[in-house]
Amino acid sequence: MTGSPDVCVLLPTMDEAATIADVVREYRECGFENVLVIDGGSTDGTPDLAADAGARVVEQSGEGKGQAVREAVRDHVDAEFVLLADADATYDAEDAETMLEPLRSGRAEHVIGDRFADMKPGAMTRLNRIGNRIINRAFARIHGTDYRDILSGYRAFTRESFERLHLTAEGFGIETEMAVECVKHDVSVAVVDITYRPRPEGSDTNLRPVRDGGIIFLELYRKAKTNNPLFYFGSVGLAATLSGALVAAYVLYEWITRSVGHEILAVVSAAGILLGIQLLMFGVLADMILTLHREEIEGRDRRSE
Known part of the structure; x- marks a missing residue:
């Protein structure tokens, strides 16, 4: 692969100094030169490390992952396709082409990477596994569609389809909201198998399982008002x-x-x-x-x- 000018790799960050440089380099080595890091106010030097690794860095004007994704796509992305990933090195850059293939072939407008297809030992706690299963089953029951892993942070989508979604979630509820909005607006979705790795040593998660799980459940229920x-x-x-x-x-x-x-x-x-x-x-x-x-x-x- 010699380059993907039609793809922007989007990495929302918040204090990811332990992993951001390696993640940016991995995507650039796979041929993705357009790597955009939108930073939510890191205090550990994440923006500088990302820029040194070759990423384009912008400072987020608001707070939360959801707001960061909306702002980045709206104001800073010109590419036809967006590859959204976390900056914690849990996703494999080599899965990028698998994620993008349904978009390029016209089979789908939005792609979700299924982490459960190849989840490495230690990548997810037992509590998080149970919570993910419950949320996915609830989504399938409420919205009549099974996307297998609606909480996956590895997404690929066309910029045009993203603009059709009405997204308001500020934090980690953005993944759930995107899945719901795809059903609501009849955006074609493909689910592909990906590898999900444990966070490297020294890398702390910003996710709070109980708090964020509650937010996700509320988001699912709130969106059911118009979908079901x-x-x-x-x-x-x-x-x-x-x-x-x-x-x-x-x-x-x-x-x-x-x-x-x-x-x-x-x-x-x-x-x-x-x-x-x-x-x-x-x-x-x-x-x-x-x-x-x-x-x-x-x-x-x-x-x-």
């Missing part, structure tokens, strides 16, 4: 209905066995049941409207072909 309204409103409606029913059962039990009335609890249970039923009905109606809207768009697209 029956699940979004139905789950809340079902919870409210069941809660009301449990309170009603308690009130009835107390009245039958002890002749004790709980008027306030009775009102609360009735309100919970009514609210739950209304939310379930709203979810069904919203789902019907969404289905009709999608069918109308598909019919319009067929007529225009």
Whole structure:
């Protein structure tokens, strides 16, 4: 490979001095001369090390990985294809061509690297493995599409398809949001096998499993409002209905066995049941409207072909 002028390798960084120089050199040795590092305010010399290794470095104007990716693609990338990777040396630069092939062949507009296909020992803790599996299954259930590894940070996409996505996540939720938006906007996605390596000695992760996992779950649920309204409103409606029913059962039990009335609890249970039923009905109606809207768009697209 003699060069890839149509590709920009994008590396968001935050205190990655232990690995950034090696990562930049790996991609340049694989023929990717356009390596862009967008730095979120590192204090360990990451920007200088990246520049010395041959990368183009820009300072992020905001905070968080999500904001960094949006700013970089919007303001600093001119290439047709973007190869997004982490700067912690966990991804293999030699997998880059595998990531880019679906884009160049026209098979897909967005590519996700599946870390579980070749995960090296020690690359992910048991807790993170379990969390990733749960999140991926939840995504497949909510959005009806299985991307196998929606939290993967190794992505390749066309700049045009990225601009069609409505992205607002600031931090690590950007990967989840991109997956959801690809489903929502009918962006064709390919999933390819990649190698996932442990972080080198002396390299600390910026990921906080519990905090960031919670953010990702909230992002999944929030996005279900427009992609799967029956699940979004139905789950809340079902919870409210069941809660009301449990309170009603308690009130009835107390009245039958002890002749004790709980008027306030009775009102609360009735309100919970009514609210739950209304939310379930709203979810069904919203789902019907969404289905009709999608069918109308598909019919319009067929007529225009």
